[in-house]
Amino acid sequence: MRALVLNSFDGIDGLELSEVDDPETGEGEVPITVRAAALGPWDLSGAKGAFKDVGGSGDLPQIQGWDFAGETDQGERVFGFVASPFMGIGSFAEKLSVPPAVLAGLPEEISFEDGAALPVAALTARLLVNHVHVSKDDLVLVTGAAGGVGGSAVQQCRAAGARVVAAVRAKDADAARELGAEEVFETGPDLEAEVREKYTDGVDACIDTIGLGDQAIVCVRDGGNFVTSVPSSVPDTQRGIYPGSVQVQPDGPSLAQLATRVVEGDLTARVVKTLPIDEFKQGYELLAQGGLGGKIVFTM
Numbered sequence: 062m063r064a065l066v067l068n069s070f071d072g073i074d075g076l077e078l079s080e081v082d083d084p085e086t087g088e089g090e091v092p093i094t095v096r097a098a099a100l101g102p103w104d105l106s107g108a109k110g111a112f113k114d115v116g117g118s119g120d121l122p123q124i125q126g127w128d129f130a131g132e133t134d135q136g137e138r139v140f141g142f143v144a145s146p147f148m149g150i151g152s153f154a155e156k157l158s159v160p161p162a163v164l165a166g167l168p169e170e171i172s173f174e175d176g177a178a179l180p181v182a183a184l185t186a187r188l189l190v191n192h193v194h195v196s197k198d199d200l201v202l203v204t205g206a207a208g209g210v211g212g213s214a215v216q217q218c219r220a221a222g223a224r225v226v227a228a229v230r231a232k233d234a235d236a237a238r239e240l241g242a243e244e245v246f247e248t249g250p251d252l253e254a255e256v257r258e259k260y261t262d263g264v265d266a267c268i269d270t271i272g273l274g275d276q277a278i279v280c281v282r283d284g285g286n287f288v289t290s291v292p293s294s295v296p297d298t299q300r301g302i303y304p305g306s307v308q309v310q311p312d313g314p315s316l317a318q319l320a321t322r323v324v325e326g327d328l329t330a331r332v333v334k335t336l337p338i339d340e341f342k343q344g345y346e347l348l349a350q351g352g353l354g355g356k357i358v359f360t361m
Contacts, residue, residue: 063361064154065341066122070110073345076125078338084150084158091164092134093157097177097335099128100348100357101209107146108345117146126153128356130167130176138167140176140320142184142311153338155361163311168324175323175330178209178356181309183319183328185290186213186268188307190221193266193286197222202256202264202280205271206242207233207354210290213328214268215240220327226264228252228277236354248273256280269294278302331355 062083069075086092104125106112113119123145129152130140141163145151150159167176189210195201201218205211206227218225219241227234227242234245246255253276257263263282272291281287284301292306322328333355336344344357 062155063338064124064151065126065338065359067108067125068122070108070113070121072105072109073342073349075108076341076345078341079122081124081154083156084154086158089160090158091139091161093129093131093139093159093164094134095129095131095152095155095157095361096173097130097361098126098152098338098359099177099332100344100359101127101181102348103127103181105345105348112146118149123149124151124154126151126359128152128177128180129157130173131157138169138173138176139164140167140171140173140180141165141313141316142180144311153341153359160311162313165313165316165320168320170324171320171330174332174335174358174360176320177358178330178332179319179323179328180311180316182209182356183213183217184312184315185210185307185309186217187315187319188309189214189268189270189288189290190217192288192305192307193268195221195223195266199223199265200226200260202226202228202267202277203242204228204248204267204269204273204277206240206245207236208270209331209356211268211270212236212240212331214270215242216328217322218268220322226256226260228256228273230352232352233354248276250276252276253279278304332358334358335360 066079226244227237266286269289272294274294278296287304338359
């Protein structure tokens with residue numbers, strides 16, 4: 062089969078589309094024909110060796126890719142993700158063999174391309190929203206609200222009945238509003254002053270997806286909640302706020318629930334470009350430029 066293989070930790074230069082052996086199907090595993098697989102920021106950093114010092118494999122070559130959507134041998138539509146540096150398998154390949162627990166059924170209403178764009182971002186956002194116990198009428202600040210994880214967090218907070226305000230770069234303000242933010246602030250040194258000018262007591266919770274840390278927790282009211290998806294940016298405990306972080310894991314049952322929300326219209330999959338796997342370099346280069354507002358998806 063064809064697969065996108067990392068031969069050295071030199072970023073894009075270390076990648077090659079190669080012919081490799083088909084995966085062996087382990088006991089209890091499900092063989093998958095991959096139809097689409099999505100790029101995420103973790104793919105770019107992983108190609109530079111970001112995970113080898115935190116428990117990920119340093120062995121080379123290694124197949125790249127996390128998010129995917131495809132079909133089982135029985136023709137069942139499925140999607141999910143594999144943490145390639147830690148599981149030893151990658152989704153940028155024509156075939157996969159995975160434990161059934163990582164899979165969820167992909168409804169007919171969701172394309173393979175959209176399905177591939179969802180897993181890591183939507184599951185991470187779900188963990189963040191659950192961690193700060195978002196409930197009806199809460200006021201929640203989401204940093205990086207136009208990004209993959211942040212945008213999904215905005216929509217999941219709104220689906221829970223919360224009010225959402227966003228902290229984003231100026232150019233992402235419209236995107237944050239379209240996702241459901243009622244107020245948008247620019248990230249920067251004046252964030253606290255601007256938030257508290259509008260909301261004197263502060264927000265009930267902050268979901269920090271870009272690692273603002275101390276610059277964001279000051280916007281939270283005393284006794285409120287704070288969580289980040291950037292473990293290196295967890296602020297100190299203060300004012301009755303006990304900050305935490307989350308780390309996403311494959312979770313088929315939770316992904317199935319999120320798929321239902323997509324079908325119902327509460328969540329959207331944002332795909333900005335679809336490319337054949339042969340054009341992987343263009344995809345990685347676009348990702349490296351940043352500011353995409355959605356996922357790049359490879360088709361196999």
